[in-house]
Amino acid sequence: MKRISDAFVFAREGRVLEGTLAVSALERLHDLLAEVSGEVTFRLEGFKGANGELMLHLEVSGVLPLACQRCLKSVAFDLDVDNLLQLVPEGAELSQDELEDDTRDFLPVARELNVVDLVEDEILLTLPVAPRHEKCGLPGAADAGERINPFAKLAGLKGKPN
Numbered sequence: 001m002k003r004i005s006d007a008f009v010f011a012r013e014g015r016v017l018e019g020t021l022a023v024s025a026l027e028r029l030h031d032l033l034a035e036v037s038g039e040v041t042f043r044l045e046g047f048k049g050a051n052g053e054l055m056l057h058l059e060v061s062g063v064l065p066l067a068c069q070r071c072l073k074s075v076a077f078d079l080d081v082d083n084l085l086q087l088v089p090e091g092a093e094l095s096q097d098e099l100e101d102d103t104r105d106f107l108p109v110a111r112e113l114n115v116v117d118l119v120e121d122e123i124l125l126t127l128p129v130a131p132r133h134e135k136c137g138l139p140g141a142a143d144a145g146e147r148i149n150p151f152a153k154l155a156g157l158k159g160k161p162n
Contacts, residue, residue, distance in 0.1 A: 007113040011046030011054035018043045026120045034067040034074035042119050054087040066131040081122045
Protein backbone atom coordinates (compact mmCIF):
# COMPACT_ATOMS: atom_id res chain seq x y z
CA MET A 1 0.00 0.00 0.00
CA LYS A 2 1.25 3.47 -0.85
CA ARG A 3 0.89 5.75 2.15
CA ILE A 4 2.32 9.12 3.06
CA SER A 5 2.95 9.22 6.82
CA ASP A 6 2.56 13.02 7.06
CA ALA A 7 0.88 14.76 4.12
CA PHE A 8 1.67 18.23 5.51
CA VAL A 9 5.43 17.50 5.64
CA PHE A 10 5.21 15.92 2.17
CA ALA A 11 3.73 19.15 0.74
CA ARG A 12 5.94 21.52 2.77
CA GLU A 13 9.12 19.79 1.54
CA GLY A 14 7.92 19.65 -2.09
CA ARG A 15 8.18 15.88 -2.35
CA VAL A 16 7.02 13.89 -5.36
CA LEU A 17 5.54 10.39 -5.49
CA GLU A 18 5.08 8.61 -8.81
CA GLY A 19 3.92 5.12 -9.59
CA THR A 20 1.49 2.77 -11.22
CA LEU A 21 -1.51 1.03 -9.72
CA ALA A 22 -3.14 -2.11 -11.05
CA VAL A 23 -6.83 -1.59 -11.77
CA SER A 24 -7.46 -4.78 -9.81
CA ALA A 25 -6.27 -2.91 -6.66
CA LEU A 26 -8.96 -0.23 -7.15
CA GLU A 27 -11.89 -2.29 -5.88
CA ARG A 28 -14.53 0.46 -5.91
CA LEU A 29 -14.10 0.71 -9.70
CA HIS A 30 -14.77 -2.97 -10.41
CA ASP A 31 -18.57 -2.67 -10.78
CA LEU A 32 -18.16 0.06 -13.42
CA LEU A 33 -15.70 -1.86 -15.60
CA ALA A 34 -16.37 -4.28 -18.45
CA GLU A 35 -13.21 -6.12 -17.38
CA VAL A 36 -10.83 -5.68 -14.47
CA SER A 37 -7.53 -5.24 -16.27
CA GLY A 38 -4.80 -2.71 -16.95
CA GLU A 39 -3.14 -0.10 -14.80
CA VAL A 40 -3.14 3.63 -14.15
CA THR A 41 -0.14 5.87 -13.60
CA PHE A 42 -0.12 8.69 -11.08
CA ARG A 43 2.08 11.57 -9.99
CA LEU A 44 1.53 13.35 -6.68
CA GLU A 45 3.54 16.50 -6.06
CA GLY A 46 3.51 18.58 -2.90
CA PHE A 47 4.19 22.32 -2.91
CA LYS A 48 3.41 25.61 -1.17
CA GLY A 49 0.83 27.85 -2.79
CA ALA A 50 1.15 31.60 -3.39
CA ASN A 51 -0.13 32.38 0.12
CA GLY A 52 1.86 29.63 1.83
CA GLU A 53 -0.97 27.08 1.81
CA LEU A 54 0.10 23.44 1.49
CA MET A 55 -1.01 21.96 -1.81
CA LEU A 56 -0.95 18.65 -3.67
CA HIS A 57 -0.99 18.36 -7.45
CA LEU A 58 -2.38 14.99 -8.54
CA GLU A 59 -2.16 13.66 -12.10
CA VAL A 60 -3.60 10.28 -13.07
CA SER A 61 -3.67 8.76 -16.56
CA GLY A 62 -4.55 5.47 -18.17
CA VAL A 63 -7.28 3.74 -20.12
CA LEU A 64 -10.19 2.11 -18.32
CA PRO A 65 -12.49 -0.45 -20.02
CA LEU A 66 -15.86 0.87 -18.82
CA ALA A 67 -19.11 -1.01 -19.44
CA CYS A 68 -21.25 0.68 -22.11
CA GLN A 69 -24.71 1.42 -20.69
CA ARG A 70 -26.43 0.54 -24.01
CA CYS A 71 -24.75 -2.63 -25.25
CA LEU A 72 -22.84 -3.66 -22.08
CA LYS A 73 -19.62 -4.15 -24.06
CA SER A 74 -16.31 -2.51 -23.27
CA VAL A 75 -15.81 1.17 -24.12
CA ALA A 76 -12.29 2.58 -23.65
CA PHE A 77 -12.22 5.67 -21.45
CA ASP A 78 -9.07 7.81 -21.55
CA LEU A 79 -8.44 8.83 -17.98
CA ASP A 80 -6.94 12.29 -17.53
CA VAL A 81 -7.05 13.58 -13.94
CA ASP A 82 -5.23 16.85 -13.19
CA ASN A 83 -6.31 18.26 -9.83
CA LEU A 84 -5.04 20.76 -7.28
CA LEU A 85 -5.86 19.84 -3.69
CA GLN A 86 -5.27 22.12 -0.74
CA LEU A 87 -4.48 20.26 2.45
CA VAL A 88 -6.51 21.30 5.47
CA PRO A 89 -6.47 19.78 8.95
CA GLU A 90 -9.30 17.33 9.49
CA GLY A 91 -12.26 19.10 11.10
CA ALA A 92 -11.10 22.60 10.06
CA GLU A 93 -13.81 25.16 9.35
CA LEU A 94 -13.75 26.66 5.85
CA SER A 95 -15.27 30.00 4.89
CA GLN A 96 -17.99 30.25 2.25
CA ASP A 97 -15.55 32.05 -0.09
CA GLU A 98 -13.09 29.16 0.21
CA LEU A 99 -15.79 26.59 -0.48
CA GLU A 100 -16.94 28.47 -3.61
CA ASP A 101 -13.40 28.73 -5.05
CA ASP A 102 -13.39 26.40 -8.09
CA THR A 103 -9.64 26.64 -8.74
CA ARG A 104 -8.87 23.98 -6.13
CA ASP A 105 -10.45 21.37 -3.94
CA PHE A 106 -9.86 20.91 -0.23
CA LEU A 107 -8.53 17.66 1.17
CA PRO A 108 -9.09 17.21 4.91
CA VAL A 109 -6.25 15.11 6.33
CA ALA A 110 -5.38 14.09 9.89
CA ARG A 111 -1.74 13.40 8.93
CA GLU A 112 -1.47 10.10 7.13
CA LEU A 113 -2.65 9.97 3.53
CA ASN A 114 -3.54 6.76 1.71
CA VAL A 115 -2.47 7.50 -1.87
CA VAL A 116 -4.35 4.53 -3.36
CA ASP A 117 -7.64 5.75 -1.85
CA LEU A 118 -6.95 9.32 -3.03
CA VAL A 119 -6.23 8.18 -6.60
CA GLU A 120 -9.33 5.96 -6.60
CA ASP A 121 -11.51 8.82 -5.27
CA GLU A 122 -10.32 11.19 -7.98
CA ILE A 123 -10.86 8.56 -10.70
CA LEU A 124 -14.43 7.96 -9.50
CA LEU A 125 -15.14 11.70 -9.62
CA THR A 126 -13.87 11.87 -13.21
CA LEU A 127 -15.82 8.96 -14.71
CA PRO A 128 -18.91 9.64 -16.85
CA VAL A 129 -22.27 8.85 -15.25
CA ALA A 130 -23.41 6.67 -18.16
CA PRO A 131 -20.53 5.66 -20.46
CA ARG A 132 -21.56 4.60 -23.98
CA HIS A 133 -20.22 4.10 -27.45
CA GLU A 134 -20.95 6.76 -30.06
CA LYS A 135 -23.06 4.26 -32.01
CA CYS A 136 -24.36 1.00 -30.63
CA GLY A 137 -27.70 -0.68 -30.02
CA LEU A 138 -29.34 -2.51 -27.18
CA PRO A 139 -28.25 -6.12 -26.56
CA GLY A 140 -30.12 -8.42 -28.95
CA ALA A 141 -31.67 -5.54 -30.93
CA ALA A 142 -30.16 -6.80 -34.19
CA ASP A 143 -31.75 -10.24 -33.66
CA ALA A 144 -35.18 -8.91 -32.71
CA GLY A 145 -36.57 -8.80 -36.24
CA GLU A 146 -39.44 -6.56 -37.33
CA ARG A 147 -41.14 -4.55 -34.62
CA ILE A 148 -44.89 -5.13 -34.30
CA ASN A 149 -47.05 -2.13 -33.50
CA PRO A 150 -49.78 -3.17 -31.05
CA PHE A 151 -52.05 -0.35 -32.29
CA ALA A 152 -51.86 -1.22 -36.01
CA LYS A 153 -55.33 -2.81 -36.02
CA LEU A 154 -56.85 0.27 -34.39
CA ALA A 155 -55.54 2.43 -37.24
CA GLY A 156 -57.81 0.49 -39.63
CA LEU A 157 -60.87 1.38 -37.53
CA LYS A 158 -60.08 5.06 -37.58
CA GLY A 159 -62.50 7.05 -39.67
CA LYS A 160 -65.10 4.23 -40.02
CA PRO A 161 -68.63 4.97 -38.90
CA ASN A 162 -70.04 2.91 -36.02
